[in-house]
Amino acid sequence: MGVTDTNLNIGVFDSGIGGVAILKSLQRALPSVHFFYIPDYRYYPYGNLDKKTIKSRSCDLVSVLVKRYRIDLLVVACNTVCTLALQDLRSRLSIPVVGVVPAVKPAVAASSTKVICILATTSTINSSYLSELIEAYGESCQFVKLASPKLVDIAERKFYQKPYSDSEVENEMLPVIANQKIDTVVLACTHFIHLVEEMKKIMLKRKIFWVDCSEAISNRVKSLLNQMNLRKKYLLKGGCTILLNDEKSIDQDLLKRWQKVDFSSTQIEQYYFDNL
Numbered sequence: 001m002g003v004t005d006t007n008l009n010i011g012v013f014d015s016g017i018g019g020v021a022i023l024k025s026l027q028r029a030l031p032s033v034h035f036f037y038i039p040d041y042r043y044y045p046y047g048n049l050d051k052k053t054i055k056s057r058s059c060d061l062v063s064v065l066v067k068r069y070r071i072d073l074l075v076v077a078c079n080t081v082c083t084l085a086l087q088d089l090r091s092r093l094s095i096p097v098v099g100v101v102p103a104v105k106p107a108v109a110a111s112s113t114k115v116i117c118i119l120a121t122t123s124t125i126n127s128s129y130l131s132e133l134i135e136a137y138g139e140s141c142q143f144v145k146l147a148s149p150k151l152v153d154i155a156e157r158k159f160y161q162k163p164y165s166d167s168e169v170e171n172e173m174l175p176v177i178a179n180q181k182i183d184t185v186v187l188a189c190t191h192f193i194h195l196v197e198e199m200k201k202i203m204l205k206r207k208i209f210w211v212d213c214s215e216a217i218s219n220r221v222k223s224l225l226n227q228m229n230l231r232k233k234y235l236l237k238g239g240c241t242i243l244l245n246d247e248k249s250i251d252q253d254l255l256k257r258w259q260k261v262d263f264s265s266t267q268i269e270q271y272y273f274d275n276l
Contacts, residue, residue, distance in 0.1 A: 010221070011071040013038045013062055015046035016152070017159040019077025020191030022100065022214050027240070029218040030225075035240045036069050038062070042245050045152050046080045047121025047189070054123065055085040059092045065243065066093060073224065075217060076100065079188050083127040091263065096224050102188035103211045104133040110209040114141040115181040120188035122147040126264060130188070144179060148172045148192075155191035160257055169198045177202070188213040241267045 010030070012023045016039050023037050025272045026073040043049065043057050058081045066074060076082050076089060078271045102124065107116050116138070124130055134143055140181035151172050157164040176182050185208055187193055193212050200210070 001035075003024045006100050007034045007070075008032070008225075009034050009036060009069060009071045011036045011038055011062070011066060011069070011074045012192060013040070013058070013074060013081070014076075014078040015040050015080070016156055016191065017194065018152070018155065018192075019075075020159070021190055021193040021212075022075060022217055023240070024076040025214040025218045027238070028221055031238050033238055035238075036065070036071060037240060037242045038065055038198050039242075040245065045121070045149065046078060047123050047149055047152060049080075049123070051123070054081060055088050058085050059088050063092050066095060069241075069243075071095065073098070073221065073228075073234060075221060077190050077217075079190065083124050083129040085209045096228070098217060098220050098224065100190060100213050100217060102130055102133055103186050103213045103216070104130075105137040106182045106216075107209070107211045108137050108141055108188045110185040110211060111141065113181045113183045115144070115183065116141050116259060117144045117146055117176050117179075117181065117185045118188050119146050119148060119151070119176075119185055119192055121152065122149060123210050124188055142181075144175060144182060146175055150197060152189060152191045155194040158194060166198050166201060169195055170202045173199060173202055180206075182205065184209040184211060190214075239267070241269055243269065244270050 010026065010033050012019050012026065012035060019037065019039070023035060027035065039060060040057070046054055062074065065071070074089070074093065076086060076097060076099040079100055079102060081103055086097065086099040096196070102118060102120065104118070118130065120130070125145045135206065151169065154164045154168055176185060187196070187210060190212070193214065196210055
């Protein structure tokens with residue numbers, strides 16, 4: 001399991017593989033930490049769930065795993081959960097909880113045309129939290145909101161080396177392609193970070209700023225650890241445990257795919273809860 005009283009354990013939670021990009025950024029910044037990556041495939045994709053289910057599911061699952069694996073700090077690497085349930089998680093847990101949020105503020109700073117696309121799941125696009133971010137930081141800008149559950153599925157297929165095509169990505173990006181004034185795209189779903197190469201290829205003749213929050217999350221976590229004086233718990237070996245809870249993700253071929261991901265000292269652990 002990789003858990004001892006001398007480990008500093010950080011959990012990274014998402015509905016699928018989206019948070020892998022956040023996890024890799026954290027591992028580069030904090031190589032001595034032991035990470036637990038928690039993809040909830042039993043309820044994937046979160047972007048299609050109603051608000052009540054997202055709140056109850058994320059809080060119930062994470063609270064059990066935080067206790068079981070003695071997690072010291074949790075990173076919620078799912079924009080859908082963060083826009084709908086981040087405060088509920090913080091109220092439920094006694095440890096620090098860091099959440100990804102749509103990077104509206106840095107996008108406003110990066111944009112020259114002040115026409116910005118927010119690319120996200122349907123739940124995030126429709127959330128009051130996103131509206132509040134835009135109201136707080138984007139008064140001078142025009143925002144094009146684009147919901148794409150299909151891109152989440154394409155990112156999963158890419159990760160698991162299943163068939164997908166650039167034309168599928170292009171079809172989802174047509175509103176961005178059509179609007180020549182858009183010069184900045186906020187990747188407000190961590191799954192979309194995995195498709196940046198395909199998006200850049202599609203938009204080859206346009207100078208587009210692709211904005212995500214992975215670096216900001218790493219900086220925030222490092223700052224919190226310093227404030228909490230937890231560095232004394234660091235082990236030199238670091239490592240990562242992937243917690244899988246769905247039979248599809250525990251298929252042997254898919255297990256091999258997780259083991260090939262560039263994590264340090266990767267372990268795979270399966271867990272089951274009758275009530276989760």
